[in-house]
Amino acid sequence: MKKIIPIGPYHPLQEEPEFFKLFVDGETVVDIEIEIGYNHRGIEQLSTTKHYDQVPFLVERICGICSTSHPFAYVNAVEDLLGIELPPRVKYIRSIIGELERLHSHFLWLGLAGHFIGYNTVWMWSWKYRENICDILEVISGNRQHYGMFKIGGVRKDIPKELIPQIEKMCDNLLPVIDMFKGAIMDDPVIHARLKGVGVLTKEDAIKYCVVGPTARASGVDIDVRRDDPYAAYSEVEFNVPVLSNGDVFDKAVVRILEMYESIKIIRQCLDKLKKEPEGNIEVKVDFIPKGEGIGRHEAPRGEVFHYVRSDGSNRPVRHKIRAPSYMNIASNKVAAVGQTISDAAITLAAVDPCYCCTERTVVIDKNSGEQILTWDGLIKLSQNKTCKLKEAYGK
């Protein structure tokens, strides 16, 4: 008998509250329906009612986890329109903030993924170490999230010389932590058994569904805006783009962990270059936005963010179009989750990083009687029990 499992629409810790309807046949997911729109706040329209300098604060509040990505792409778009060249100091500071954000976002995802498969220790650990990155961001910008660092033609705050050793120390302390997580995932036979071959997104499907970011790179699609279309300081630093080929949840986790090493590498190089630049030169004065249009891109922790801005010469954008990475990535669940068991559904849906969390209301409803069979907590329990069984099988 075919049953429907609605997942959502409300879960904390997620970019957009969305609603998944899983059609199940026994244990197997046979189809999935995705409904979004619960988080619509009319930001594109609001943006056209605000001054160019106010818009970065607005687009920052599209998403709290990638709260630098949207202003980053927006200022790239307006600067593309203006055609200005930025001082080197601005480029380095922007890249540092962007990479710090990637680090904290990947730690956040790692913790949630650990929670879904029943490793609550991983959850607590990774959120504990994430606090150190939030502290550094607070010292630099004055806020733990929503840094408000970006403005058209520059940044709002400088990174003074005294701060640089502190950031370097944070990077040094973070490396052994990432090593630990890498070991915990790569060496654990239970995690191998639990995540390998689960939620596979093949390269063909990845291209067909236009997925971006770590989701695409885990499936063997070698794209990264930072390398392919460099902006800010990314053309001046050396870094690798980790690409894996299997496309399962295991590879998606490994890609994110490898990316964290690259982020630290980029931050270190930017800090070294920042030391040589004179302090204070952190903006180009922009008085007037001429008529025209511009596009800006940024590689957010979840993939490519795209902003388009059109100006008619007034002090407000006439049109502001935003495309966030999760929009494409969520749709790929349609192939990744189908054919899996229900106990794998939670981690598969979470693997593209629209993070789910504890208090979500998921119910299994019998299609004929409308009776509630399983709650979201029950679903997580199911997933955690599967890990327990595997642990026993491996004698742990």
Next chain:
Amino acid sequence: MKLFKKSLLKSLWVFHLPLSPCNNCDIEIVDALTPRYDLERFGIQLVGSIRHADVLLVTGVPNYKNWQKVKYLYEQAPKPCFVVAVGTCACGRGMFKDSLNSPCNVDEIVPVSMYIPGCPPKPEAIISGVVKLVERLKSNKL
């Protein structure tokens, strides 16, 4: 009644309802429960159903797709149920006041017991808000 209050203060269970937030308040709420701040040691726990909860934690601005669900949830909650608005959006909609998809404030739908402003409020601010809620409960002001 004494016993009820004593046990309530030692185990405030929280149901978290995100109404189109940007996520940051939600992250900071979970942050307050994870090792550095660890509100869980005071018996504060996120629960999966409003029927188990004493506190309804609201973040974000209500929109046309979800604003009536707040009331629906509040009616389902066992009383007393305290509504806590976390973040500027839930307190007064902030910059989304003029949005085309935002009908009203949270406190126009359900009675709000506690406002925690900030964008996002730091975990320290959330803890301070919880302490104030507990103190007001103790002195019978709610």
